[in-house]
Amino acid sequence: METTIALNTGARMPMLGLGLYKMSADGEAENAIRSAAMIGYRLFDTASVYKNEDATGRGIAACGVPREELFVTTKVWNNAQRIGNIESAFERSLDRLGLDYVDLYLVHWPVPGCYLDTWRVLEGLYRSGRARAIGVSNFNEYQLDDLLLHADVVPAVNQIEYHPLFNQDGIRRFCQQNGIVVQAYAPLARGAYLDRDVLRVIAEKYHRSTAQVGLRWILQKGCPVIPKSTREDRILENSQIFDFELDPMEMEAIDSLNENYRSASIPEDLL
């Protein structure tokens, strides 16, 4: 399996990245980035709402990997999705990250009545080269249809919750048919599936952990993963997913675990 995937921009995105949600800015994020970079991670996923873009920037600067080999993602939060605010929110993210471009800038959530205008601004950022790719997150099929109808630039990525307990195969297929990469967030369901017997049996066969089997199942669906861990041993464990392969029966057995379980909550301002 390839360790990168082609985006519709022509760029390649790593199939594995480090998620930074909930990492504190007082050294935790920097240490995790340094460990991950040493292990071979090249993609780091943050967001303005995570309040650790500055720490992410410091981690990236200190990790010893040249900027052009890294893939940095951040996202515009819901309360900035008003015309006139989005570009300045982007500038502030760049400042905090200490970067002059990001590799991927995402609309964090589809704010009703706003996301089409937000997308227009992101298209401008893409054309300026300061966002090398633009995409969306948490968009369903209906919202993507709406966006595709109005957009000049097709999103490169839709970052959604995707794991064995929340097998969003409808939206995954729709995106893949439209040249949009589905990047799986909360790929470990924040630990919720790690004790499942189906996964334990498969994990034993390959001498792997259930976390590695879950991540591998996602990769074999064609989706990149961004597991979060602050622990070096787990950052390493989560990266060891490219050297074994699940067979079709194992893939199907894991498919059957789906229960539409969502581990990430929908922000209150969208309810």
Ligand SMILES: NC(=O)c1ccc[n+]([C@@H]2O[C@H](COP(=O)([O-])OP(=O)(O)OC[C@H]3O[C@@H](n4cnc5c(N)ncnc54)[C@H](OP(=O)(O)O)[C@@H]3O)[C@@H](O)[C@H]2O)c1
């Ligand atoms: N776009 C969005 O709306 C959105 C929403 C949610 C998340 N995300 C992105 O996706 C990333 C990942 O999602 P997530 O952080 O919500 O959840 P996750 O990656 O599914 O799970 C993280 C949790 O699992 C633990 N963990 C990590 N590796 C493990 C392993 N090998 N064995 C057992 N436990 C393990 C971590 O604890 P330790 O740190 O203690 O190891 C942490 O508590 C986020 O960090 C963020 O970048 C995006």
